[in-house]
Amino acid sequence: MRVALFITCVNDTLFPGTGQAVVTLLRRLGCDVEFPQAQTCCGQMHVNTGYPEEGRLLARHFVDVFAEYDAVVAPSGSCAAMVREQYPRLTRATAPAAVPAAGTSADATVAGVAPAGRVRVPSSGGPVSFADEVAALTPKVYDLSEFLIDVLGVTDVGAYFPHRVTYHPTCHSLRGLHLGDRPTRLLEQVRGLELVPLPGADECCGFGGTFAVKNPAISAAMCGDKVHNVVSTRAEVLCAADNSCLMHIGGTLKRQRTGVRIMHLAEILAATEVTR
Amino acid sequence: MSGGNNTFLGMPAFPENAAAAVQNSQLRFNLRKATHTIRGKRAGVVAELPDWMELRQAGKEIKDHTLRNLERYLLQLEEAVTEAGGHVHWAADADEANRIVADLVKATGETSVVKVKSIATQEIGLNEALQAEGITAYETDLAELIVQLGDDWPSHILVPAIHRNRSEIREIFQDKMADWGRAAPEGLTDEPSALAEAARLHLRERFLSTKVAVSGANFMIAETGTLVILESEGNGRMCLTLPETLISVVGIEKLLPSWRDLEVFLQLLPRSSTGERMNPYTSAWTGAVEGQEFHLVLLDNGRTQVLADEVGRQALRCIRCSACLNVCPVYERAGGHSYGSVYPGPIGAILTPQLRGMSSAVDASLPYASTLCGACFEVCPVAIDIPEVLVHLRGKAPHARAERLGMRAAGWVLNRPGRLGRTQRLGSRLRRFVPKRLPGPLSGWTNTRDIPDIPAESFRDWWNRTDGGAR
Amino acid sequence: MSGGAAGPQPGLEPPAEARGRDSRDHRGPQASARSRELILSRIRAAVAGAPDVEITRAYRTSSDLAGVVELFAERVADYRAVVHVADPGEVAGVITSALERRAVTRVVVPDGLPAEWAAGVEAARVAEAVRSGSGAGAVRSVRDEPALSAAELDAVDGVITGCAVGIAETGTIVLDAGAAQGRRALTLVPDYHLCVVRVGQIVAGVPEAVARLDPVRPLTWISGPSATSDIELNRVEGVHGPRTLEVVIVR
Numbered sequence: 001m002r003v004a005l006f007i008t009c010v011n012d013t014l015f016p017g018t019g020q021a022v023v024t025l026l027r028r029l030g031c032d033v034e035f036p037q038a039q040t041c042c043g044q045m046h047v048n049t050g051y052p053e054e055g056r057l058l059a060r061h062f063v064d065v066f067a068e069y070d071a072v073v074a075p076s077g078s079c080a081a082m083v084r085e086q087y088p089r090l091t092r093a094t095a096p097a098a099v100p101a102a103g104t105s106a107d108a109t110v111a112g113v114a115p116a117g118r119v120r121v122p123s124s125g126g127p128v129s130f131a132d133e134v135a136a137l138t139p140k141v142y143d144l145s146e147f148l149i150d151v152l153g154v155t156d157v158g159a160y161f162p163h164r165v166t167y168h169p170t171c172h173s174l175r176g177l178h179l180g181d182r183p184t185r186l187l188e189q190v191r192g193l194e195l196v197p198l199p200g201a202d203e204c205c206g207f208g209g210t211f212a213v214k215n216p217a218i219s220a221a222m223c224g225d226k227v228h229n230v231v232s233t234r235a236e237v238l239c240a241a242d243n244s245c246l247m248h249i250g251g252t253l254k255r256q257r258t259g260v261r262i263m264h265l266a267e268i269l270a271a272t273e274v275t276r
Numbered sequence: 277m278s279g280g281n282n283t284f285l286g287m288p289a290f291p292e293n294a295a296a297a298v299q300n301s302q303l304r305f306n307l308r309k310a311t312h313t314i315r316g317k318r319a320g321v322v323a324e325l326p327d328w329m330e331l332r333q334a335g336k337e338i339k340d341h342t343l344r345n346l347e348r349y350l351l352q353l354e355e356a357v358t359e360a361g362g363h364v365h366w367a368a369d370a371d372e373a374n375r376i377v378a379d380l381v382k383a384t385g386e387t388s389v390v391k392v393k394s395i396a397t398q399e400i401g402l403n404e405a406l407q408a409e410g411i412t413a414y415e416t417d418l419a420e421l422i423v424q425l426g427d428d429w430p431s432h433i434l435v436p437a438i439h440r441n442r443s444e445i446r447e448i449f450q451d452k453m454a455d456w457g458r459a460a461p462e463g464l465t466d467e468p469s470a471l472a473e474a475a476r477l478h479l480r481e482r483f484l485s486t487k488v489a490v491s492g493a494n495f496m497i498a499e500t501g502t503l504v505i506l507e508s509e510g511n512g513r514m515c516l517t518l519p520e521t522l523i524s525v526v527g528i529e530k531l532l533p534s535w536r537d538l539e540v541f542l543q544l545l546p547r548s549s550t551g552e553r554m555n556p557y558t559s560a561w562t563g564a565v566e567g568q569e570f571h572l573v574l575l576d577n578g579r580t581q582v583l584a585d586e587v588g589r590q591a592l593r594c595i596r597c598s599a600c601l602n603v604c605p606v607y608e609r610a611g612g613h614s615y616g617s618v619y620p621g622p623i624g625a626i627l628t629p630q631l632r633g634m635s636s637a638v639d640a641s642l643p644y645a646s647t648l649c650g651a652c653f654e655v656c657p658v659a660i661d662i663p664e665v666l667v668h669l670r671g672k673a674p675h676a677r678a679e680r681l682g683m684r685a686a687g688w689v690l691n692r693p694g695r696l697g698r699t700q701r702l703g704s705r706l707r708r709f710v711p712k713r714l715p716g717p718l719s720g721w722t723n724t725r726d727i728p729d730i731p732a733e734s735f736r737d738w739w740n741r742t743d744g745g746a747r
Numbered sequence: 748m749s750g751g752a753a754g755p756q757p758g759l760e761p762p763a764e765a766r767g768r769d770s771r772d773h774r775g776p777q778a779s780a781r782s783r784e785l786i787l788s789r790i791r792a793a794v795a796g797a798p799d800v801e802i803t804r805a806y807r808t809s810s811d812l813a814g815v816v817e818l819f820a821e822r823v824a825d826y827r828a829v830v831h832v833a834d835p836g837e838v839a840g841v842i843t844s845a846l847e848r849r850a851v852t853r854v855v856v857p858d859g860l861p862a863e864w865a866a867g868v869e870a871a872r873v874a875e876a877v878r879s880g881s882g883a884g885a886v887r888s889v890r891d892e893p894a895l896s897a898a899e900l901d902a903v904d905g906v907i908t909g910c911a912v913g914i915a916e917t918g919t920i921v922l923d924a925g926a927a928q929g930r931r932a933l934t935l936v937p938d939y940h941l942c943v944v945r946v947g948q949i950v951a952g953v954p955e956a957v958a959r960l961d962p963v964r965p966l967t968w969i970s971g972p973s974a975t976s977d978i979e980l981n982r983v984e985g986v987h988g989p990r991t992l993e994v995v996i997v998r
Contacts, residue, residue, distance in 0.1 A: 019739075058687070175650035214720075215644065255725055483897075508974050509973055540804075556826070565965045580789035
């Protein structure tokens with residue numbers, strides 16, 4: 001099985017430690033993960049801010065980069081949800097009125113699809129639409145916890161992390177990907193870790209991408225309530241499976257000098273007694 | 277805060293309204309208490325039904341099927357209502373609906389009407405239009421009464437006075453009831469039961485003597501011509517039963533094909549709305565009954581425009597339960613008035629810009645009044661994917677030039693791994709110079725949060741330098 | 748007096764086709780007919796080419812009837828209605844004591860009320876009259892023949908009726924203005940409603956009730972006494988409808 005790491009642009013740029021943790025963890029579990037160098041961004045920010053054309057270009061690029069892999073693992077709930085939930089809609093919105101005639105050359109441009117779009121000719125013959133390519137790829141895109149539990153079949157990843165931790169499930173992991181209790185099942189198996197429930201866990205932290213910039217007052221109020229709940233758990237570490245949300249909550253935790261650290265789920269799962 | 281004709285005209289954009297509202301600690305307390313109360317009740321009674329998801333699926337499909345065949349079913353409804361002795365009128369827009377109702381009231385010779393809570397008539401500004409024709413409309417729902425007496429705006433679909441707590445309501449009753457009819461009782465306390473009793477006394481004489489009533493409807497049944505109204509207090513029954521003339525103004529999307537379809541919606545709506553197994557009173561009537569004259573005004577007012585949008589039309593499934601408001605973290609903090617419309621909350625954020633267009637500041641900002649957290653979609657009894665429609669509308673919303681340029685630049689960088697890598701390395705080199713407080717629109721972030729430290733090396737550079745950690 | 752609530756909303760321009768018409772044009776049947784055609788043509792254009800949608804009814808349309816009477820009694824009582832379960836021979840006595848306990852002296856009795864229930868009304872003796880001020884004595888039955896005015900209805904203390912259907916799962920009683928029920932206002936204006944439900948009328952869930960009912964008749968679904976949740980979303984019983992609902996289930 002060829003497994004690709006989709007690092008996501010936010011993790012790549014701001015949280016390289018999360019990516020390193022995923023690599024460490026998957027290798028420890030016997031899974032050799034590749035990093036396709038051509039990858040960039042899933043297009044979530046553009047699409048969710050109202051720029052579907054720019055988003056579609058990035059989606060086209062994403063599909064080109066990852067189509068050949070058997071599994072694509074992303075340490076980000078919102079980016080994985082973007083690919084799985086929104087890519088099919090992006091292809092619908094531009095579905096060409098007429099399917100290109102058979103025999104269209106591989107570099108022909110599909111009317112209505114982003115300029116970078118092209119019709120692939122698979123070995124079985126006949127053209128494949130962007131929608132078909134997306135439909136083939138999306139089931140292979142996993143959030144890290146899904147990949148560990150559903151594909152690799154492990155919940156005890158051999159981690160050791162002797163700290164009091166609370167877990168914020170994040171909206172897209174919870175309601176977009178329907179991860180359910182997978183992340184907490186993984187955390188419960190970590191030796192030394194004390195998992196404390198977070199009050200109001202399923203409520204949004206107020207990040208919402210550009211929402212935090214466009215509606216700063218409401219975003220700050222939501223984050224303030226989230227931070228209040230985090231602090232009430234007396235946890236040392238706030239964990240989540242999405243660094244965007246963690247960056248938002250962590251920014252307030254730090255500004256308020258609460259002393260609570262933020263850590264991505266992958267970083268906790270990668271920790272062992274050796275690494276301590 | 278003032279009511280009246282220009283209530284929402286010239287309203288600032290959502291972020292400004294919300295920023296002011298979130299500072300009002302009394303409002304935040306009232307909203308939090310109320311939304312969390314009903315959220316819990318709803319979750320309890322929904323969990324009781326083993327087939328909730330099947331009901332939700334059927335509700336969605338019945339509505340979609342109806343919308344697809346709307347012409348046929350409206351004609352069937354018209355025929356059935358007419359056959360049952362009712363009169364059907366068609367109103368393309370608000371002005372026309374208001375004129376039809378005013379003319380019907382005038383024809384009775386009356387100068388006042390009692391009203392059952394109806395958002396459709398608020399949408400078209402019926403009360404103000406009637407006032408201009410010398411007709412006084414008396415709201416009879418307790419919350420609508422609070423809003424009317426307080427010269428206020430509704431802020432919630434189910435509980436229009438949700439922003440008011442008991443002591444504020446007591447004050448409004450004491451100060452204003454006498455202007456509209458029977459004064460509040462002496463020594464009125466702020467006990468909810470005492471306030472409800474005051475409303476009962478204030479409105480009783482009005483119910484017994486007013487000859488014309490105006491209502492909306494929750495459902496219309498094409499097959500039989502039946503209209504259905506769900507309510508709690510009995511004010512609806514008073515209006516539907518006692519007056520000699522009943523005029524119902526109903527949006528064309530309120531249609532259901534068959535009588536049987538009610539078996540789905542009479543389960544979905546009460547549990548989603550008030551969080552009860554069933555609301556205290558549901559009335560169903562077909563045409564002119566018990567000697568009453570009955571007029572049905574079918575209202576378009578932008579609905580066909582919504583119907584024409586393949587993604588956005590799902591908003592017309594809405595049965596106005598308000599479950600999406602009660603779970604929305606943005607609504608809970610911004611309050612209903614921030615949305616500048618009689619349709620607040622998540623459903624308002626997708627319905628208002630579609631009904632009114634996005635030419636005003638507030639309407640253009642509504643698709644952005646959400647973090648896309650998805651809580652609204654999860655509770656919606658007819659599975660309206662509100663986040664999907666929000667994103668769709670954002671794609672059609674006007675964008676500021678600076679944002680457009682920024683997004684284009686970001687797209688240019690992100691579209692090529694080489695450009696992204698070079699930008700990351702530039703950022704790492706300059707990371708010591710990133711200020712703690714960012715300028716311009718980004719200051720909204722750094723006012724309350726620290727920005728993360730930029731790492732010395734991006735992931736891709738680490739991977740290349742170490743060959744994926746092997747070196 | 749100033750109008751409250753919302754005015755016409757900004758940005759809601761009349762559609763292009765409607766603009767430029769004389770405002771008086773809207774009046775009368777011709778204008779309505781024109782708008783009818785306009786709306787229908789907009790609908791046709793809006794949904795042209797859209798696929799139709801099949802309706803799947805995978806939800807429960809009937810349920811096991813075991814324990815349905817107990818469930819009905821429990822769910823009606825949940826709304827803080829007063830509930831009795833009686834054998835047929837006990838109904839008159841239950842009615843008599845209910846009226847006496849409530850000190851109800853004038854009771855509306857609709858057409859078609861079974862003789863034994865009416866006898867229960869006649870047997871009631873109330874020590875102190877509430878509204879009629881007539882002192883101690885027999886409870887008086889009031890007939891809706893000729894039809895009582897709203898003011899006359901407001902002057903009675905209560906009403907006794909049967910019903911068309913009872914729904915166990917939701918604790919709902921449905922009246923269809925048929926025999927022993929009367930027109931809708933009878934169970935609305937008086938402050939007290941005593942409703943007798945036969946077990947054979949009780950169904951398990953909403954779908955069974957909808958199937959039993961005839962929409963041509965005016966229907967009133969009643970779930971507990973009148974109530975409001977408009978003040979801080981706390982439920983308060985008793986607003987405009989009857990503030991007390993008392994239910995007798997006849998085995």
